[in-house]
Amino acid sequence: xxxxxxxxxxxxxxxxxxxxxxxxxxxxxxxxxxxxxxxxxxxxxxxxxxxxxxxxxxxxxxxxxxxxxxxxxxxxxxxxxxxxxxxxxxxxxxxxxxxxxxxxxxxxxxxxxxxxxxxxxxxxxxxxxxxxxxxxxxxxxxxxxxxxxxxxxxxxxxxxxxxxxxxxxxxxxxxxxxxxxxxxxxxxxxxxxxxxxxxxxxxxxxxxxxxxxxxxxxxxxxxxxxxxxxxxxxxxxxxxxxxxxxxxxxxxxxxxxxxxxxxxxxxxxxxxxxxxxxxxxxxxxxxxxxxxxxxxxxxxxxxx
Amino acid sequence: xxxxxxxxxxxxxxxxxxxxxxxxxxxxxxxxxxxxxxxxxxxxxxxxxxxxxxxxxxxxxxxxxxxxxxxxxxxxxxxxxxxxxxxxxxxxxxxxxxxxxxxxxxxxxxxxxxxxxxxxxxxxxxxxxxxxxxxxxxxxxxxxxxxxxxxxxxxxxxxxxxxxxxxxxxxxxxxxxxxxxxxxxxxxxxxxxxxxxxxxxxxxxxxxxxxxxxxxxxxxxxxxxxxxxxxxxxxxxxxxxxxxxxxxxxxxxxxxxxxxxxxxxxxxxxxxxxxxxxxxxxxxxxxxxxxxxxxxxxxxxxxxxxxxxxxxxxxxxxxxxxxxxxxxxxxxxxxxxxxxxxxxxxxxxxxxxxxxxxxxxxxxxxxxxxxxxxxxxxxxxxxxxxxxxxxxxxxxxxxxxxxxxxxxxxxxxxxxxxxxxxxxx
Numbered sequence: 064x065x066x067x068x069x070x071x072x073x074x075x076x077x078x079x080x081x082x083x084x085x086x087x088x089x090x091x092x093x094x095x096x097x098x099x100x101x102x103x104x105x106x107x108x109x110x111x112x113x114x115x116x117x118x119x120x121x122x123x124x125x126x127x128x129x130x131x132x133x134x135x136x137x138x139x140x141x142x143x144x145x146x147x148x149x150x151x152x153x154x155x156x157x158x159x160x161x162x163x164x165x166x167x168x169x170x171x172x173x174x175x176x177x178x179x180x181x182x183x184x185x186x187x188x189x190x191x192x193x194x195x196x197x198x199x200x201x202x203x204x205x206x207x208x209x210x211x212x213x214x215x216x217x218x219x220x221x222x223x224x225x226x227x228x229x230x231x232x233x234x235x236x237x238x239x240x241x242x243x244x245x246x247x248x249x250x251x252x253x254x255x256x257x258x259x260x261x262x263x264x265x266x267x268x269x270x271x272x273x274x275x276x277x278x279x280x281x282x283x284x285x286x287x288x289x290x291x292x293x294x295x296x297x298x299x300x301x302x303x304x305x306x307x308x309x310x311x312x313x314x315x316x317x318x319x320x321x322x323x324x325x326x327x328x329x330x331x332x333x334x335x336x337x338x339x340x341x342x343x344x345x346x347x348x349x350x351x352x353x354x355x356x357x358x359x360x361x362x363x364x365x366x367x
Numbered sequence: 368x369x370x371x372x373x374x375x376x377x378x379x380x381x382x383x384x385x386x387x388x389x390x391x392x393x394x395x396x397x398x399x400x401x402x403x404x405x406x407x408x409x410x411x412x413x414x415x416x417x418x419x420x421x422x423x424x425x426x427x428x429x430x431x432x433x434x435x436x437x438x439x440x441x442x443x444x445x446x447x448x449x450x451x452x453x454x455x456x457x458x459x460x461x462x463x464x465x466x467x468x469x470x471x472x473x474x475x476x477x478x479x480x481x482x483x484x485x486x487x488x489x490x491x492x493x494x495x496x497x498x499x500x501x502x503x504x505x506x507x508x509x510x511x512x513x514x515x516x517x518x519x520x521x522x523x524x525x526x527x528x529x530x531x532x533x534x535x536x537x538x539x540x541x542x543x544x545x546x547x548x549x550x551x552x553x554x555x556x557x558x559x560x561x562x563x564x565x566x567x568x569x570x571x572x573x574x575x576x577x578x579x580x581x582x583x584x585x586x587x588x589x590x591x592x593x594x595x596x597x598x599x600x601x602x603x604x605x606x607x608x609x610x611x612x613x614x615x616x617x618x619x620x621x622x623x624x625x626x627x628x629x630x631x632x633x634x635x636x637x638x639x640x641x642x643x644x645x646x647x648x649x650x651x652x653x654x655x656x657x658x659x660x661x662x663x664x665x666x667x668x669x670x671x672x673x674x675x676x677x678x679x680x681x682x683x684x685x686x687x688x689x690x691x692x693x694x695x696x697x698x699x700x701x702x703x704x705x706x707x708x709x710x711x712x713x714x715x716x717x718x719x720x721x722x723x724x725x726x727x728x729x730x731x732x733x734x735x736x737x738x739x740x741x742x743x744x745x746x747x748x749x750x751x752x753x754x755x756x757x758x759x760x761x762x763x764x765x766x767x768x769x770x771x772x773x774x775x776x777x778x779x780x781x782x783x784x785x786x787x788x789x790x791x792x
Contacts, residue, residue: 118652119613211449233482238778343413
């Protein structure tokens with residue numbers, strides 16, 4: 064791949080200015096915000112934007128990772144290094160603890176995933192630590208329910224989203240007012256597309272976990288999606304573990320992160336690959352294949 | 368990891384945000400679907416999902432509206448309830464579409480979609496010509512100060528691509544545009560269904576020598592709409608690192624809402640009315656000689672002045688209006704009606720105050736544009752001129768001069784809901 068890569072710089076500047084504006088609104092309007100950090104590219108970009116928004120001061124909120132226990136090892140190493148480098152407090156809450164306390168029940172069967180269980184752990188953590196705003200890397204281009212999402216998205220005292228009854232969002236005046244016990248989810252990169260994120264990573268030279276670059280890995284194919292093999296995963300009889308060259312286009316829980324067959328091992332290669340791709344990044348996410356409204360249903364309950 | 372030395376950064380046109388208003392039958396979804404499809408912004412897995420959805424609903428043809436209607440309730444009822452945002456790009460520009468429903472009961476959604484748009488697309492059915500809804504959509508676009516309106520006279524295939532049909536409609540639209548004072552109006556005969564003049568020029572309408580819709584959207588100039596004359600900087604947040612390296616640093620963080628600020632400029636701080644000079648304009652680790660409209664920066668001043676969120680840094684030669692008695696156009700968003708003497712929270716740039724409604728001056732009939740006097744309350748979706756009094760002075764401009772320092776929202780203190788959008792006149 065040697066296609067010449069051009070970056071629409073003015074467009075990226077506008078998105079960056081908007082996201083930094085949102086970051087500062089969060090710090091000004093809420094008493095105890097937290098940045099939800101998954102180790103994926105979108106949350107890494109969020110951290111980068113937060114650094115820029117508050118420099119030369121430190122980021123005025125902690126990072127929180129909801130750990131399913133089914134992570135790629137590389138993600139955890141990267142997470143710890145980044146938190147240290149930024150000088151931010153890192154809070155980790157584990158889905159395993161929610162299961163052990165009987166707050167969440169492990170899914171059974173071959174497609175069992177802890178993706179959905181994260182909601183329980185997340186809402187418990189928000190309540191326990193009294194966060195009033197949780198900053199997420201959700202983008203409107205990702206998925207059709209997300210296309211309806213606000214920058215400042217209200218959650219009731221049960222952490223639920225009511226998509227039909229959302230506050231209108233006019234100009235760039237954000238209304239973060241709420242009652243006790245309620246909170247907001249805030250999405251500073253709402254208007255970014257996947258390609259914008261990659262171009263921005265390239266322009267700003269942002270460090271990413273090695274998983275995003277092509278590497279050798281044990282994987283198996285399920286219903287057309289390549290999934291990484293981990294010891295706790297059950298295989299169907301016909302499924303075979305093979306050694307292949309892959310990279311991640313998104314990173315989530317290991318059980319639902321589809322892998323891309325690729326040879327891209329530089330940011331230039333990745334940007335060209337994304338620009339030429341005819342499949343969306345969530346096309347490889349096993350968690351969205353459950354039903355047409357899978358994301359809407361999870362979001363209503365309080366998912367990221 | 369390789370560094371980005373082979374990177375080529377091209378100065379291109381930035382973002383264009385446009386809004387589309389339309390009703391169920393006027394072909395809006397088909398038009399958006401065609402823009403997305405022909406610019407290759409619909410992906411294979413989205414197309415597969417779409418085909419599957421259509422099959423399940425027993426449809427023979429692919430219904431592109433299922434792509435834009437994101438919520439379960441919308442798909443079930445076959446209507447757009449809310450504003451949906453769509454993204455696409457061509458090599459020349461990136462676009463954000465705010466897709467809104469067009470019926471009168473969704474006026475508030477149209478207002479929301481229009482509030483951030485640079486361009487409004489208004490669909491006119493070639494068979495029906497200018498209808499009440501055309502007037503309504505055009506009025507809302509004008510009211511929200513969208514400078515560029517593109518009228519797409521659609522379904523030209525159903526009127527045999529007839530030139531005089533288009534010209535008659537165009538004449539009627541011209542009258543409307545002139546009456547309202549729309550700054551920049553465009554008229555394109557299209558067939559969204561057949562693809563004429565959307566992305567590719569129409570062979571059937573050889574008599575039309577203007578641009579196609581896509582090429583117009585790619586080239587329309589919006590940079591001159593930005594407010595470059597009067598300096599406005601609402602302070603969002605104060606940055607005080609209080610660490611060894613930046614011990615005395617006191618940066619006022621915000622996004623420039625008007626004009627261009629230069630290092631060394633004399634500025635006025637409101638509400639204190641104190642004057643100072645700009646010491647630095649910082650963007651992360653870079654100190655800039657100047658920064659203009661839309662940029663998020665930190666400003667530091669030569670003098671130690673007490674400044675906090677809600678204050679505004681402006682130029683002393685052309686300051687904003689300062690006052691507590693304000694007249695504005697509002698669109699009412701809530702089921703609970705607005706009535707004189709009601710009290711609300713008002714948000715304006717980064718400041719917040721309380722206000723009381725003094726009077727409803729008049730209501731606008733948005734189908735006929737006539738003013739109705741003697742109005743005692745506003746219902747959801749009403750548009751009216753009201754006067755209010757605030758608990759503390761606001762620093763503002765007329766909305767038509769500056770959409771950022773001229774806009775407000777009203778919030779119901781009991782429910783915390785955003786109940787109105789206001790444009791200061």
